[in-house]
Amino acid sequence: MNYFLSFSFMTCKSFLHPRVSITAQENENGKSYSTKVARNPKMERLRYNYLFPEISARELQHVTEYPNAKVISLGIGDTTEPLPDVVASSMANYAHSLSTLKGYRGYGAEQGSKELRKAISETFYKDMGIKDTEVFVSDGAQCDISRLQLLFGSNMSIAVQDPIFPAYIDSSVIIGQAGDVENESGTYQNVEYMKCEPQNSFFPDLSKAASTDIMFFCSPNNPSGHAATYEQLEELVQFAQKNGSIIVYDSAYAVYITEDRPRSIYEIPGAKKVAIEVSSFSKIAGFTGVRLGWTVVPEELLYANGFPVINDFNRIVCTCFNGASRIAQAGGLASLSSDGFKAVLSLVDYYKENAEILLETFQSLGLRAYGGINAPYLWVHFPGSNSWDVFNEILEKTHIITVPGSGFGPAGKEFIRVTAFGHRENILEASKRLRNLFS
Amino acid sequence: MNYFLSFSFMTCKSFLHPRVSITAQENENGKSYSTKVARNPKMERLRYNYLFPEISARELQHVTEYPNAKVISLGIGDTTEPLPDVVASSMANYAHSLSTLKGYRGYGAEQGSKELRKAISETFYKDMGIKDTEVFVSDGAQCDISRLQLLFGSNMSIAVQDPIFPAYIDSSVIIGQAGDVENESGTYQNVEYMKCEPQNSFFPDLSKAASTDIMFFCSPNNPSGHAATYEQLEELVQFAQKNGSIIVYDSAYAVYITEDRPRSIYEIPGAKKVAIEVSSFSKIAGFTGVRLGWTVVPEELLYANGFPVINDFNRIVCTCFNGASRIAQAGGLASLSSDGFKAVLSLVDYYKENAEILLETFQSLGLRAYGGINAPYLWVHFPGSNSWDVFNEILEKTHIITVPGSGFGPAGKEFIRVTAFGHRENILEASKRLRNLFS
Incomplete structure (x- = not known):
């Protein structure tokens, strides 16, 4: 498995919607017609989405391996609570x-x-x-x-x-x-x-x-x-x-x-x-x-x-x-509006409480967790580790999806990002599983 | 009045929302700070929106001159009928x-x-x-x-x-x-x-x-x-x-x-x-x-x-x-959906009937009008004329807004574009006014 990462993975958020990526090879079987238009060299420079299919594949494999596992996603930062x-x-x-x-x-x-x-x-x-x-x-x-x-x-x-x-x-x-x-x-x-x-x-x-x-x-x-x-x-x-x-x-x-x-x-x-x-x-x-x-x-x-x-x-x-x-x-x-803003800020508070729960969880386990106080993200440090290995271990042992930090740049290579967006019961359950894993 | 046109006017559709355009001069009065960032030369190449403020200004002037006129817009191609x-x-x-x-x-x-x-x-x-x-x-x-x-x-x-x-x-x-x-x-x-x-x-x-x-x-x-x-x-x-x-x-x-x-x-x-x-x-x-x-x-x-x-x-x-x-x-x-598509196609038919009314109007006046059968636009030819002059004459004499064809490219310089999007009573009224003007 190739864990070499690009910065680009997060631009496809739909981790769980695998889609067909057509390969050039399939179309170079001799009977195909190609235009004479050169591919944009700037597009060529982009590292392709290694992480997205990798996480998808890893999750799929995980679900196959553990068909009864209740997977909790603390990966993509996506809101979960109903609108006011x-x-x-x-x-x-x-x-x-x-x-x-x-x-x-x-x-x-x-x-x-x-x-x-x-x-x-x-x-x-x-x-x-x-x-x-x-x-x-x-x-x-x-x-x-x-x-x-x-x-x-x-x-x-x-x-x-x-x-x-x-x-x-x-x-x-x-x-x-x-x-x-x-x-x-x-x-x-x-x-x-x-x-x-x-x-x-x-x-x-x-x-x-x-x-x-x-x-x-x-x-x-x-x-x-x-x-x-x-x-x-x-x-x-x-x-x-x-x-x-x-x-x-x-x-x-x-x-x-x-x-x-x-x-x-x-x-x-x-x-x-x-x-x-x-x-x-x-x-x-x-x-x-x-x-x-x-x-x-x-x-x-x-x-x-x-x-x-x-x-x-x-x-x-x-x-x-x-x-x-x-x-x-x-x-x-x-x-x-006056009522509307009060209502959306109480949703923000809900996610902030989630972040507090997660931050407290990591800190009580002696892990170095940053963020979570002024943002709905935690940035958890695993000194000396590779963020992909950490991602894998957490998924394997707790059925929790996170995001390997190296996807955000070289400075993230020893970190994982954990999102505080989620239903409270999932956050509490995740907290419990993480405590079991790391304590 | 400068009628020199660029291709770019139609990219701002909101003819009737004049907005402040800050001029470089205002900011070069000696006391201003400028960044050292060079303006993108590609943006510099764009002809600025001559037509948009020109049409806006022309309409505003027209409304001031004729405060009781009921202006009908056959300019921008914008839908007018309620959704199904x-x-x-x-x-x-x-x-x-x-x-x-x-x-x-x-x-x-x-x-x-x-x-x-x-x-x-x-x-x-x-x-x-x-x-x-x-x-x-x-x-x-x-x-x-x-x-x-x-x-x-x-x-x-x-x-x-x-x-x-x-x-x-x-x-x-x-x-x-x-x-x-x-x-x-x-x-x-x-x-x-x-x-x-x-x-x-x-x-x-x-x-x-x-x-x-x-x-x-x-x-x-x-x-x-x-x-x-x-x-x-x-x-x-x-x-x-x-x-x-x-x-x-x-x-x-x-x-x-x-x-x-x-x-x-x-x-x-x-x-x-x-x-x-x-x-x-x-x-x-x-x-x-x-x-x-x-x-x-x-x-x-x-x-x-x-x-x-x-x-x-x-x-x-x-x-x-x-x-x-x-x-x-x-x-x-x-x-x-089956019902939905029927309903939206009946809206399309409504606009097509508008187009038919307008096409019939122009043709009965002996003008060379194209389009209108397979599209909600008519392209009316005024050989030897300048599209801006035609636009002005129509506005002046009928209180109808059209679009001067030169805004769509040099081939449009003798044409005006007339849209079939509009309430039926406005289309009929426009037809009447055009008949009075050109007959």
């Missing part, structure tokens, strides 16, 4: 209204409805001076990352945290910023990897980091669960200012912050001149399947020639996107 | 079910639900041998066009119909296939424009067309309304086979076909080896605001090295997209 009534009803009512002459609406503004843009700016950017016209509603953060890559183009130099959610690196390979894979750990050429480890408080040593055009930064971080402190973000913004860089700041997990940490990069003075912020309703309101997110591009953010970045991003949104579903937008608006 | 109950209810029920423990679902497969993929393949590709696994559900055709451009990358040579829906050209500029604007008519370097005019039965003279990697072809065509005949498509497929090209075939208006014409490129033998098909629920089911579409990539379609295109497209969908909204997918599935 007020949110679901608003979407149902909106859908119904589309069957009436009075309620029917066609195309909406590509940037999202005025009401929702206003609600986002008032809920998440109060006192930060972000205007509703600087908020672009989308169908999710992952989609916006790719649109940002289209905005930037292939000539940008980029930096990413290590570990990090793989969509950043994969999309930078696809657009052509990243070069070839450079070594066995699966890193790419032309990418500055900023190591974030326990020994540096999960914040890169910027005195040693190269200056790049774009810096992708995710806080609370997926996978490590670390939420950057005010001082860390201040240092990041100053570093960007010094270098003239643009920060793409992913705050998709900001509502999970418990401690006194910034929930937006725009809490840092001067950030509007250097940062774009990407976020999502997925983990705020359980919208993983509903699809809704947003990106903030401040008017003050300018290219070297003084041209406003927001103008080009608006053009990308108009050309490459046609607006988020109006029904999803109705749900987003309801989730930011 | 069966479709709206299915979405409402699905939304409600998300608030129950039993009905809640998180992330779906990025490629769309198995049921919907199957329904699409059975409804639209019956007897053509398209498998459900070759259908990728999306949030709309325009979004898929950009994902296809990511798939292809910057090194492809491309051909487009002239006239054509502008998202194709704009996205090819953004990805870097197209070069600079080459002349006053707004065409780009490195793009093969295939003229489709009345004198060539709206089908390009392929004996004179350059061989390119990718050929974008839209039938029924937006804007001309021409649906290619079987013989024309056979010639197109053979041309692609001869050159080893890939056809990207846009069939978003196929359900509007009345005459005996192919509704899918896959009706042509051999097309699966050379063609991708993009389509949408927008104009089939009134989903312009709901957002749902699909793309077919046959397994048999291979790059020169034998590598299946479907594998790379799957990777793009997994990395740059996270699946269409589950609620929209529930609506799409309902619209393909």
Whole structure:
């Protein structure tokens, strides 16, 4: 079994939906016709999804081996609890209204409805001076990352945290910023990897980091669960200012912050001149399947020639996107209403309690677990181990699916990521099984 | 007033939502900070949206001048009639079910639900041998066009119909296939424009067309309304086979076909080896605001090295997209059910009757109007005129908004596009006003 990993696996979330991957060989049996079109060399550079079929295959094999086992997934970070009534009803009512002459609406503004843009700016950017016209509603953060890559183009130099959610690196390979894979750990050429480890408080040593055009930064971080402190973000913004860089700041997990940490990069003075912020309703309101997110591009953010970045991003949104579903937008608006927001935050609390249970479990076993306080992810350290071996051992002995940390970058090679999304009874059962395994 | 046009205007559909465009000048007043990041030269190549603010401004001015005028929009092709109950209810029920423990679902497969993929393949590709696994559900055709451009990358040579829906050209500029604007008519370097005019039965003279990697072809065509005949498509497929090209075939208006014409490129033998098909629920089911579409990539379609295109497209969908909204997918599935499909086709008939009324109007006035029989668009010829002048005269004298044809390419410079989407009473009123103007 080949455990060599790429960064790219997490981009296919449907671990349990194996699908046919056609092999070139099957089609080169002599009787096939090929076009004369050369495969895009940028796509060729992508490491193929080793982990997804590997985890699928491993799980399938496991279920075959233990047909009566109750497998618990703490793998993919996917919400599990029902939407609040007020949110679901608003979407149902909106859908119904589309069957009436009075309620029917066609195309909406590509940037999202005025009401929702206003609600986002008032809920998440109060006192930060972000205007509703600087908020672009989308169908999710992952989609916006790719649109940002289209905005930037292939000539940008980029930096990413290590570990990090793989969509950043994969999309930078696809657009052509990243070069070839450079070594066995699966890193790419032309990418500055900023190591974030326990020994540096999960914040890169910027005195040693190269200056790049774009810096992708995710806080609370997926996978490590670390939420950057005010001082860390201040240092990041100053570093960007010094270098003239643009920060793409992913705050998709900001509502999970418990401690006194910034929930937006725009809490840092001067950030509007250097940062774009990407976020999502997925983990705020359980919208993983509903699809809704947003990106903030401040008017003050300018290219070297003084041209406003927001103008080009608006053009990308108009050309490459046609607006988020109006029904999803109705749900987003309801989730930011007074009652709605209370209800979704109580869901967030539920997942945070799950995280507490898991964190307590690992810590009581003497394991070094990070995250879980300001994020729905735990990042558990197994010094000297290979994350795939740990994954296998946990699956084998407890029937629990986790994610091997090496999938998020070389810095993850001794870690596993454990998600706190799940029904409480499963979390408690997982806790019990883990205690049995490690105690 | 500057009537110089770009191809790009139609990419912002919200004509009536003027928005602030920040100018570089405002920010170059000496006190501003700029990053050191260079603006993406590909974005710089795009002609900016001249038409959108121009039409907006023109309409605003018109409304100010004639405050009591009832303006009728036959401009943007946007559905106006309520969704069938069966479709709206299915979405409402699905939304409600998300608030129950039993009905809640998180992330779906990025490629769309198995049921919907199957329904699409059975409804639209019956007897053509398209498998459900070759259908990728999306949030709309325009979004898929950009994902296809990511798939292809910057090194492809491309051909487009002239006239054509502008998202194709704009996205090819953004990805870097197209070069600079080459002349006053707004065409780009490195793009093969295939003229489709009345004198060539709206089908390009392929004996004179350059061989390119990718050929974008839209039938029924937006804007001309021409649906290619079987013989024309056979010639197109053979041309692609001869050159080893890939056809990207846009069939978003196929359900509007009345005459005996192919509704899918896959009706042509051999097309699966050379063609991708993009389509949408927008104009089939009134989903312009709901957002749902699909793309077919046959397994048999291979790059020169034998590598299946479907594998790379799957990777793009997994990395740059996270699946269409589950609620929209529930609506799409309902619209393909036996009752649902009958209901949406009766909506299509309604718009087709509108088209008939408008076509009859123009023809009875002795004007040369094309389209309208196999498409919800009419393409009206005003020989020797400038499309912007025609647009202005019609607005001034009848309070009707149309679209100047030059926005779709140089071949449109003597045409206006008129949409058949609208309430019947508006179409009848528009017909009356046009008769008064031109008779």
